[in-house]
Amino acid sequence: MLLETANLNAGYGFLHILRDVSLKVDEGEFVCLIGPNGAGKSTTLRTIAGLIRPYDGRVSFRGQPINGLAGHRITQLGVSYISEAMNLFTNMTVHENLMMGAYTIRDKAFLRNQLDFVYSLFPRLEERRNQLSGTMSGGERKMLAIARGLMSNPKMVLVDEPSFGLSPLMTKAVFEALDLLNRERGLTILVVEQNVTLTLAATNRGYVIENGRIVLEGPSPALAADEYVRRVFLGI
Amino acid sequence: MIHWFKGFFAWLRTAAGVSVSAAVLLAAFAAIDRGPYVLVNTVVMGGMLGLVAMGLAIILGVLNIPSFVHGEFFMIGGLAAYYVITPIKDYLFENPSPFLAVVGPVLAIGAATLAGALAGALAELLVFRELRRRNRDNWVMNCFLLTVGLNVILINGHQLLFGADFKGIVSYWEGRPIELFDVAVSMDRLLAFLISVSIVVGFWLFMKYTRTGRAIRAVAQDETGATMVGIPLGWIMTLTMALGCGLAAVAGGSLLFMYPSYPTVGMEATYMAWFVVILVGLGRVLGALVGGFMVALLKIVTLEYVGSGWDFVVPSALIILVLIFKPSGIFGSEVRGVLDQ
Structure with missing residues (x-):
């Protein structure tokens, strides 16, 4: 397992956002974390990247615990946060x-x-x-x-909202570049996105986060077909 | 060529162009009217004031600390230089040695820089890092209060440990003054100017071309971004504080023959450095050098035409005008980094 978080609790001061977030990313995977605004998607990435210190829980990279390390140490270990x-x-x-x-x-x-x-x-x-x-x-x-x-x-990149503020055409180009990196360079990618359709089409596997908790996980095509995901995120 | 001229005329119409050309005209007028010694004084004082203000600007830009203790590092520099040069001078009085007469002042100024840099690093490690670790709310205001407190501690610490008397020297280097444009310039003044020029050049090269220098600029522009690319913030901040305070201390050491070290000698340096930094815009490091010459010119012209005692009033009045009409400073900074937190 390349990256693993176990029962991660984090937030900003008294504002507790992540509650027992556990996720796993294997080497060479292209994984997404989707969810509505304020669900804790960005907080998850910021915690892994070492910009926020978790209250408790564990983050490990290649089997080594990295929670509590300063942000620059995590970059040096090979996790790049965008x-x-x-x-x-x-x-x-x-x-x-x-x-x-x-x-x-x-x-x-x-x-x-x-x-x-x-x-x-x-x-x-x-x-x-x-x-x-x-x-x-x-x-x-x-x-x-x-x-x-x-x-x-980096061995792994954490990409936060690649489509934010971009035109649909530009968004597509960015996703194509990420896909290329994943397939040809074997780069492991964990991406956070609000554009659910596009993200689920591009990635291998996904997690759905709501109110700071992981509520669903599975292969991306299965998530895209899931009744709950379709109703809540795709409005179908 | 024409393109270049157009660019120059466009620059002349900006706030920076207007103030720099006004300063040049004022300097030319004063030099013709009263004699070229006005220029010599401006250049010596401006170079040193530029160093102090550059130190303040870089601390402000990188660490976000509005330092009101900056002049005390000038004081520490003077103090260190005094305690190194005095025994050397005593020794030289008994056994003259041309080698030591040249190396002694260099040693003294080097010791001043080192003492200031060390004191700055200690201030960061013992005071500001602790605050940063605990709480970053109201960072600028809290830091302002901490620097004022540190200012009181250092001034009174000086008085307690070294006494309130003036600890100064007549001159660093023996020898006859050099004639420049019919003005007798003492060796000390000439060397103070050369020191400021070489430090500015070295500093600029360091910031532009070394990995660490670029990292300092990166932290000033975006702290989170710097962490994301793997720059250790703690080390860069300690280093910047040491550099900034070292710049103030090297000025304090070099100017010991003009400003003997006594507890409150740093107050003037603090105020003058703030005048410069507000004038050019917060966080403009190289602009602070230009501003240093402008404020020094203003001060010297005031002394010349209005009279001593007014040399604080005129720069202060100018700062009020700048704050009313061009609060971002004449070199127009976006004041990022200070208001962001």
């Missing part, structure tokens, strides 16, 4: 942002390799390499956020 707000360095160029993404890599040749790889994945970024990231369009910034997350050569 946030909804993107958290780009807006006064740095595209190229500088990517170099910051490779902060944990010291091998120069390997770094150049990674840079070539993300530029081949998103040729648009290479065209804009000297532009300040704060001046780019939403779709380009999202690409940059994903590319920056990939620069550290």
Whole structure:
């Protein structure tokens, strides 16, 4: 098991959000976490990424406990978090942002390799390499956020709302890129999304979260056909 | 070429362009009217004030701490330099040695920088890190109060341990003043200027081209983003605090011949650094250097034309005008990082 959370409880101060969240992601899987607004999807990712300290429960990565580690240690272990707000360095160029993404890599040749790889994945970024990231369009910034997350050569990426603020066309392109990474590079992906139809079509397996609890889990096609999911999320 | 000119004229019409050209005109007028020594004084004082203000700006930008204890690191620098240079001078009086006469002041200023950086790192580790770990609500206000408290502790600690008398020297380097544009410039002033130039250049190269320097800029721009790419926040913050306080302390050490160390010597440095930082816009590190020269010019021109005692009034009046008409500062920062929390 690559990533596992067991009875995770977390939140912000007195605001208890996650209640006994247990989920498992195996190596090479493309897993989604879906649910309505405020269900705790982003909180789950932020807790795994070490940006929030859980109240209790366990998070383990490759069998090692990582709950309570500082966020930068978790990145160094090979879990890359791509946030909804993107958290780009807006006064740095595209190229500088990517170099910051490779902060944990010291091998120069390997770094150049990674840079070539993300530029081949998103040729648009290479065209804009000297532009300040704060001046780019939403779709380009999202690409940059994903590319920056990939620069550290992670074993696993946590992607928070890849469709947020994007046009349907752009959303599709982002999902295609994630799918490509998963299939061709064997990258393990845990994605959080509100666009349920598209997400269930792209992923292998899914969890449904409501009010901070996991209520359903199963292979994505089964979830897409599930009576409850269809009624609540798809409105059918 | 034409494109370049167009860009230049566009810049002249911005707030930064207007104020920089006004400062240049004022400096030219004062230099012609009263003599070039006005320029020499401005450049020496501006370089040092620029260092202190850069330190304040980087602490503000990276750690989000509005530091009202910044001048006390200037005081610590002066104190450390005094206690290193005095025994060296005493020794030199008995057995003259041209080598030690040159190396001694360098040692003293180096010790000042180190002492300031160490004190800054300690302040971060013992005070601000503890606050950050416990509670980040009202961070800016709480930090402001903590720095004021630290200010009281350091001033009174100085008085308790070292006494309230002036601990100063006449000069670092012996030797005749050098003639520059018909002005006699003492070696100490010239070297103070050279020190500030070399530190600014080194600092700029460090921030632009090293991995750690880029990490500091990244933390200033987005703390969460920096954590996400694997930058250790704690280390970067301690290092930034040490760097910022070291910049104040190197100025304190270099200017020991003008500002003897006594408990409240840092107050003026704190106020002046804040004038600069408000003038150029919070978090503008290189802008703080330009602002340092502008505030120094204003202060010296005021001393020259209005009279001593007014040198605080005019810069303060300017700050009031800046806060009313261009609260983001003349270099127009978005004031991110300070209001965000």
